[in-house]
Amino acid sequence: MSIGILIADDQALVRRGFRMILEIEPDLEVVGEAVDGADAVAKTRMLRPDIVLMDVRMPRVDGIEATQRIVADPATGGVRVLMLTTFDMDGYVYDALQAGASGFLLKDVVPEFLVSGIRSVYAGESLLAPSVTRRLISAFLEHAPVEASGDEALTARERETLLLLAQGLTNAEIAQRLFVSETTVKTHVGRVLAKLELRDRVQAVIYAYEHGLAGR
Template identity: 45%
Template sequence: MPIRVLIADDQAMVRAGFRSVLESQPDIDVVAEAADGVEAVALARQHRPDVCLFDIRMPRQDGLHATRLLMGPQASHPAKIVIVTTYDTDEYVYEALESGATGFLLKDSGPTLLLEAVRAAASGEAMVSPAVTVRLLKHMTRRPNTAQWKKAGLTERELDVIELVARGKTNPEIAAELHLSLSTVKTHLESIKLKISTRNRVEIAAWAWKNGVVD
């Protein structure tokens, strides 16, 4: 079945451009478009898309608030949301990820990264534009908090995996660097998510930088 996508942006030309790129692919189908955040939330609840693409600045309700509504504890079907915006300020990126967004993409990233972000979100992975990833996460750095590591019950190998995730490594790259099988890496990631209460790779990376796993 194709990946079902909702596009929310207040500019009709942007929505049309995204639709054109996405529907050029046989495995992606745009099921709805919204021109503001209120409409985006309503359509997401109605259509239950696999992936939502939300702009930040939209009338009536911005994309960040819409994300919080769809990812909150009362959400019966939490969405996989990728923020696609012109604005890459650290505050926006951090708030998007804290609100539960699966990814953060700049509008000028190009069609290839847009498609990669949609497919990554649909498969439970996350993508943040390379232009902002390292800068964002470094701003989250605090002094090493080994008490948090111990409290979470993380193993040394799990900390190794967390560090590589925070540095933007893919599962195959982590497997190669740590001399592990791909299935073992995936098992470690599932264990890590449970132990530190995160939902995806972006949140794992944010946790790593916050707690000084990487410097």
């Protein structure tokens, strides 16, 4: 089964470039293109892609607002959004992740990392570009008030899993840290998300920072 992708960018050459990279992969299919955020929302509803490659800066409706609309819509809430931009800035990263994006990459990413990133996000992993690290989120939240944590419902192992998620570790890396199988880690992650009512791993990272569970 191929992974359906919608490319949302106001520059035709950028869309064409991404399409050329993605369509040579046998498991990836570009199902459509959008020229701005409003178009991306409409095309997502119509085409139901698995992944939307979303530019941050676009006319009419920007990528962050478009992501919020897509995630909030029950009809498209299961679609994962991977943000793409030329701007490596704290606010963009935080706003994009808060909006519900599952990943954040810079447009100068090498094709191999873009392709592997799409597959990772499709598989449920979160994704941040190497230059867009957890320190950006931590720095952005440095002056934000810490909210009361609702993690009392978590078991000790689930809380440990949450803290490792906040460090940006993959399931495989968490499994190595906890000396358990990846299947067990997936179970723990699923329970953490369900108990805290979080959409995905990226939201778990933000939750940990906002509630003072991850070191600043």
